[in-house]
Amino acid sequence: MKTILESPNQYIEQLPLERKNAMQDLRKTILENLPQGFIETISYGMIGYVVPHSIYRNGYHCDPKQPLPFMSIASQKNFIAIYHMGLYAENSLLEWFTGTYKKNCYSKLDIGKSCIRFKKLDQIPFQIIGELTKKISLIEWIEIYENKLKK
Secondary structure, eight states: OOOOOOSHHHHHHTSOHHHHHHHHHHHHHHHHHOOTTOEEEEETTEEEEEEOTTTOTTOBTTBTTSOEEEEEEEEOSSSEEEEEHHHHHOHHHHHHHHHHHHHHOSSOOEEOSSEEEESSGGGOOHHHHHHHHTSSOHHHHHHHHHHHHHO
């Protein structure tokens, strides 16, 4: 039976101790840098940072009942993941992130279309994640999202 998580605190509390501290630090970093208007929630079984329906009534095109996603963090089986939709939608943001990571981190970057994976929890670059979090405002994210939908 799958546990239904109702809050980010509950999500973190159910994690194994070795993951709990890293996820708490990651969450704190994101919340300290999250642009105004985004809210924290549980989204798709992860801690999500979204544009609420009160600001963007259309919601997410794949499921309009869901708010528009921006970022998520999750403790997966073999890694901690950061999902940032802006990396997928904006090539310039992806280039900035990969360049900044390579200049400042000694570990190899493990990245997919929007997913950054960290197998070694002591190698999460919190400062860079904080910078990434604040690179796109809520209004900019909505504009980027809508422009991608039109194409």
